[in-house]
Amino acid sequence: MSQEAVNGVPCRGKVLTVENMNPNVKRVEYAVRGPIVQRAVQIEKELREGVKKPFTEVIKANIGDAQAMGQRPITFFRQVLALCSYPELLEDNKFPEDAKQRARRILDACGGHSIGAYSASQGIECIRQDVARYIEKRDGGISSSPDNIYLSTGASDAIVTILKLLVCGEGRDRTGVMISIPQYPLYSAALADLAAVQINYYLDEDNCWSLNVAELKRALNEAKQHCKPRVLCIINPGNPTGQVQSRQCIEDVIRFAKEEHLFLMADEVYQDNVYAEGCKFHSFKKVLFEMGPEYSSTVEMASFHSTSKCYMGECGFRGGYMEVINMDPEVKAQLTKLVSVRLCPPVPGQALLDLVVNPPQPDEPSYTSFMKERTAVLAALAEKARLTEEIFNTVPGITCNPVQGAMYTFPRITLPPKAIDKAKAEGKVPDMFYCMKLLEEEGICLVPGSGFGQKDGTFHFRMTILPPTEKLKVVLQKIRDFHLRFTNEFS
């Protein structure tokens, strides 16, 4: 198409069309907010307009958005945020002293004592100190430097930033990044956007979605034929697969990363969400340091955390941090420069993160209510994790691994060949066809497994375990009924 105008008369085509836009952007896919969710939003609108449906509300079990599902925020956190937003409330005797004291400390660290000022691009210094102390406590005393902490706009922001630093080369020399399949589609989306090479390693569904180093090796060796693998991404506890990695497995991964000269990215945003008996969260940082200086002084790593998950579920605030370990100082200076262009992460999110890493202590007035709220949320999640696994495994044609951690179940579904053919005839991936039909018939919004990646010929969906227990039971029952009906219809 000619870009020239003729005698000042503009021609009719758009300057920016889908043909001439950034081709990397076109390759980006993000199923968690894909076509199913768009349809769910439409259906909600139709319901409001009085259109008759076989259900009265849409239940969105597609996204890990706890508060949208009715989870209450932690009172103490919100008290402090209110105090920070409107410091006149510091005079109000309705607020507990520890909330006021936290708010004053945060405000004192803000420019002009206001959360309306930009912070340092790396994040407010005293919050980075609190994060470092939190990590030290979590990891049994292994030291953490506030200089290695970068506050971020949710974990996603930091993950994309680290990937961005790592991408270079062209053709066979292009950076390759190893991600698990199934994966959280932020990774594939970011890699498409950055035009990096995605290297898939498969989790072992038959062994509770565990990670196998031989499979890492296979994936890496194959990838070396066509790109330069430089990064290994791990999500632990797993999203969408809910597994919790054993300490042994983490050691193996670290050894592998060292041998193969890979930068490790540990997505640990679900670190408080561990439910299964015998399972425990081990941070990559801790294991790395317990493996001795041969590893702890060489393996480069970034670990990510967020305010959006765990027991707080404060997704809307977009708070998060990353800790970088063994990063080359020159690269770190480049990282600091890069994040400065966006000025700073949202300050309310930084404040919230500070509360997460420095919650009320046993001798403080808010401690009891904080612990009560926190425990209630985590216990309910554990109960829902158990319930979900149990009910799904009673349905013929659905098999479900235990939800050891995180907030999702990723059951395998058997789809009759006729349904697969029907889907193909409609130009849909079979599990998308399944989920769309479930949405239309039951008002339940899930994400098809194809949005996360799965072994060829297998089908899954991701469902959050977040709806309140009573509602979750109804959802599970409806899915059960639907699955039986679906299987019947297409057999």
Added chain:
Amino acid sequence: MSATRVQLISPRTLRLLSPGRSALFLPGGGGPHRGGGGPGFRSLVSPPMSSSSSSPGRALSSLSTTRRGLPKPKMSDNGTTSRGKVLTIDNMNPTVKKVEYAVRGPIVQRAVELEKELSEGMKKPFAEVIKANIGDAQAMGQQPITFFRQVLALCSYPELLSDSMFPEDAKSRACRILNSCGGNSMGAYSASQGIDSVRQDVARFIERRDGGVPCDPDNVYLTTGASDGIVTMLKLLVCGEGATRTGVMISIPQYPLYSAALAELGAVQINYYLNEEKCWSLDIGELQRSLDEARLHCNPRALCIINPGNPTGQVQSRECIEDVIRFAAKERLFLMADEVYQDNVYAEGCQFHSFKKVLFEMGPEYSETVELASFHSTSKCYMGECGFRGGYMEIINMDNDVKDQLTKLLSVRLCSPVPGQALMDLVVNPPQPGEPSYERFIKERTATLSALAEKARLTEQVLNTVEGIRCNPVQGAMYSFPRITIPEKAIQEAKKLGQQPDMFYCMKMLEETGICLVPGSGFGQKEGTYHFRMTILPPTDKLKILLNNVKEFHQRFTQQYS
């Protein structure tokens, strides 16, 4: 395996050393510059970041290749890993290395260090560091608008809705916002495009502002500050390789977000120069010159305008905007209008005209064809709520398929921060006459804007009394960008240190007076001219002292090097 890797390393090294799109900036010396051209362009690059301020001129990026020779081998043999890092300055993303952002560059890093030294009791010729480098109003003591913060407190902790200390209009705004949040909580993700009801309020605000020109909430996207919207739009536009690579026209001087984003995206920066002699006005002849030159080596597709101007403070006339729109239509350019300072207009006879309004008043020939994105933010104007990272963009005449791609792209980052969205809602839907908070709101708003107007006048006036400093009127925005005369001896001294002369000047001012400014080279300027950017945000009394200190410093500096 190792042999293969060795082969893989060398072409990358060659590329790092070769000129062209993937070449590195040569700092300080005006190295190969894409899209240069124009009247004697001097490198936009301020002296590179230094990892330790004691050697401020030390290059991190390009020098490393020469300093260390070839990259160290990084391969492993039989599981024994060699010592090199996986990620080094030599093998990291080359486009990231090219990014520069002077507003938070070496001067600011030194300022932070100085603050630390002061707090540790170190003796300095000043008692405090004054940061006039960044448009951060509340950090300079500006008070937030009470109503906005009341509503945000209510949204954060809805138990306060039963508290009688909050006015009814604040409560009703908070309820409305919470009702449109998932689970009635700001802690839930919003739709990726932004909360529906907030986008509706934005659309009504735009309609009111533009005298009734319609605005569709579907065209409004809430963003994480305006920067996020700008980078996202640029990202959509970038494609092609070599001579077909997307070129983007930006003003010089510019706000360095633009050059930073273009460097990162590997797009071609096309400089057009604002006319300093005519109060930094924009001249179509200059747009044409720079476009014609750029067409020889890239595919110019977008034209960015900042109005009111940053760092230059000019306010565009309606006629000039019409000319720009005609130019964009004729040359088939996507228009990006950065209008974050739309309430910050001080000079008599100046008025803010939105590109959208002018576009629609030019009739369907333009309003139905010219593609435009306009950006706004909660960070500037009278509210100055930078920390909340609120903002929006309105897109006009965007191809529907591209819009779908935009929506999809934004969904990957889930949503912009919800407190920032809530704040944006209050900015576009402030207290109305008849509501209990109206008077207080207007009083606070007027006080801030009139203080800014007074400080704009004061800054121009005082700086123009200094021999060797010449300053255009600050018609709008929040900055003065005066031209400074630097004696030849000082220029030589700077070169010896490997610094830009205006960086040398600003660094010396910081060390001697504690005043933190940004050198003009961080924004771009005509070769052989020197400037600095200073915000007009310090409280009036402090600003007076600051201006006086700048004056004395300049005189001392001039004397020392003459």
